[in-house]
Amino acid sequence: MSWALRGCVWELTLRCNASCVHCGxxxxxxxxxxxxxxxxxxxxxxxxxxxxxxxxxxxxxxxLRADWSAIASRLSGRGVHVDLITNGLLLDRDAARRIRDAGxxxxxxxxxxxxxxxDHLRGTPGGFAQAMAAAGHVRAAGLPVGAVTQxxxxxxxxxxxxxxxxVEAGFQGWQIQLTAPQGRAEESxxxxxxxxVPTVAAFILEPARSLRPYAADDIGWMTREEPELRxxxxxxxxxxxxxxxxxxxxxxxxxxxxxGCLSLPDRFDEANVREVPLARIWEDPDRFSYNxxxxxxxxxxxxxxxAFRRVCRAGCKSLAWAHxxxxxxxxxxxxxxxxx
Numbered sequence: 001m002s003w004a005l006r007g008c009v010w011e012l013t014l015r016c017n018a019s020c021v022h023c024g025x026x027x028x029x030x031x032x033x034x035x036x037x038x039x040x041x042x043x044x045x046x047x048x049x050x051x052x053x054x055x056x057x058x059x060x061x062x063x064l065r066a067d068w069s070a071i072a073s074r075l076s077g078r079g080v081h082v083d084l085i086t087n088g089l090l091l092d093r094d095a096a097r098r099i100r101d102a103g104x105x106x107x108x109x110x111x112x113x114x115x116x117x118x119d120h121l122r123g124t125p126g127g128f129a130q131a132m133a134a135a136g137h138v139r140a141a142g143l144p145v146g147a148v149t150q151x152x153x154x155x156x157x158x159x160x161x162x163x164x165x166x167v168e169a170g171f172q173g174w175q176i177q178l179t180a181p182q183g184r185a186e187e188s189x190x191x192x193x194x195x196x197v198p199t200v201a202a203f204i205l206e207p208a209r210s211l212r213p214y215a216a217d218d219i220g221w222m223t224r225e226e227p228e229l230r231x232x233x234x235x236x237x238x239x240x241x242x243x244x245x246x247x248x249x250x251x252x253x254x255x256x257x258x259x260g261c262l263s264l265p266d267r268f269d270e271a272n273v274r275e276v277p278l279a280r281i282w283e284d285p286d287r288f289s290y291n292x293x294x295x296x297x298x299x300x301x302x303x304x305x306x307a308f309r310r311v312c313r314a315g316c317k318s319l320a321w322a323h324x325x326x327x328x329x330x331x332x333x334x335x336x337x338x339x340x
Contacts, residue, residue, distance in 0.1 A: 003292070005282055006248040007054040008047055009262050012040075012062040012071065013254045018087050019123030022112070022150055022190050024183040024263060024322075027060040034254040037067045039274070041074050043252065046278040048078035056083045057104075058262075060254070063090040069102040076103025085110065085148060088134030089127065096137035107138045108175070111147040113155035114162050121154055132169040139170050146173030149213075151200050152190035159203050167210045173232065176204060177216035178332075180263065180322035191323070198337045204229055217243070218316040222308040223334045242313045246270075246288020260288045263318035290317065290327055301329035302336055 013034055016027035035043065047055060055075050062068050063086055075082050084099060088109045091099075099107060112121045115128040124130075138145040147166050149155070155162070159176075166174060178200070181191040192200070197219065204213050205225055215229045220240050223229070227236035245251070245260025252258055256273040257266075258281050270287045281287060296309050303314045314320055315330040323332065 003247055003282065005047075005050045005052050005250065006244075007056070008052055008250050008252055009056045009058055010252045011254050011262055012057050012059055012068055013065040014060040015064045016060040016087075017064060017089050018061065018127065020184065021121055021123065021188050022152060022179045022185040024180055024185055025060070026183040030060070031253065031255045035256050037070065039256065040067065040071050043256070043273060043278060044071060044074040044078065046273070048075065048080055050279055050282055052080055054081040054083065056085060058085045061087055061090070063095060069098050072099070072102035072104050081105055083108065086134070087122065087127070088131040089124065091134035091137055093137045093140065096134075096141040096143070099138070100141040100143055104143065106144045106146065108146045108148045108173070109134055111162065111166065112150055113158050114165055117155050117158055132165070135169045135171055144172050145170070146175065147171050148175045148177065150177055150179045151192065152179035153192060154190055156192065156196065156199060163209065163211055171211060174211050174213040175216050176200065176213045176219065178218045178319065180218070180319055182263075182265065182322040194332050195337065197332055197334060201225070201229060201334055214238070218319040218332075220334055221312050221315045222306075240312070242311050243291060243315070243317045245317060246291045250282065260291060261318050264321060299328050300326075301331070302333070303329040306335070
């Protein structure tokens with residue numbers, strides 16, 4: 001069996017200029033042996049050669065890598081749709097123009113609450129104001145700008161206030177995801193309990209939203225409202241089809257290590273592109289076994305008897321592992337809270 005690579009999330013560097021208390025990757029200092037410029041461009045060619053249609057450049061803070069624009073240009077020049085996720089602290093007017101000129105097609109800014117909450121969570125006084133200014137620079141450069149928000153105990157009741165700020169700043173999209181207990185967030189106590197997730201879903205589904213948010217893959221799954229939860233358009237155009245790590249997407253660390261998903265810990269590392277060519281890693285049927293060799297008989301708890309178990313496969317793998325150290329069930333499933 002072969003697997004068609006659709007997309008990649010690439011951690012360009014682990015270096016970061018923020019100090020987020022909820023950082024799942026414990027970013028700050030760069031990794032010891034991050035890919036060289038030459039190696040990174042070779043990865044661009046390998047991704048394009050595998051047919052990747054979309055690559056998201058992330059971090060750490062990707063704009064702290066000196067050759068980020070060369071990487072983006074190489075990918076876009078090979079016909080790859082390039083997205084960028086940034087904290088916005090370095091995103092001034094000049095940077096926005098460089099992002100556009102490198103062929104990036106959309107920019108997402110990490111925004112985790114109204115000003116006091118955002119600045120506290122990210123350890124960056126003035127960070128919210130800088131993110132809002134960055135959004136303006138992106139729009140002035142002619143690119144769409146979206147927000148990515150981690151929902152936690154710190155901001156669960158402040159999403160409406162945040163929405164008003166995003167609308168005022170001209171954001172055009174809004175992805176909502178959950179803070180998971182990993183990295184620096186593991187000891188923070190910020191992660192939501194399962195019984196709090198319906199509050200997040202209800203906010204997303206509220207029909208009167210000024211800026212329609214949509215759920216990331218760690219919120220759901222297979223509820224009656226699934227298409228509405230996942231889609232930004234009406235009629236709906238998205239639905240959860242199970243974790244795609246190692247099936248249609250992969251994650252790549254700044255050192256060149258391949259995982260199915262960057263949110264999974266290093267025990268799920270498959271190989272490094274310095275030692276094994278990316279195409280060989282992806283095409284190896286023995287890699288990404290948790291998804292490629294999924295067996296519904298291994299599911300436990302409510303997932304074992306769920307009517308959607310073959311498709312859902314216990315929901316978001318990284319969320320399940322972060323909370324339960326298991327991939328066989330997921331107690332954060334919204335179906336467990338549905339009446340009837």
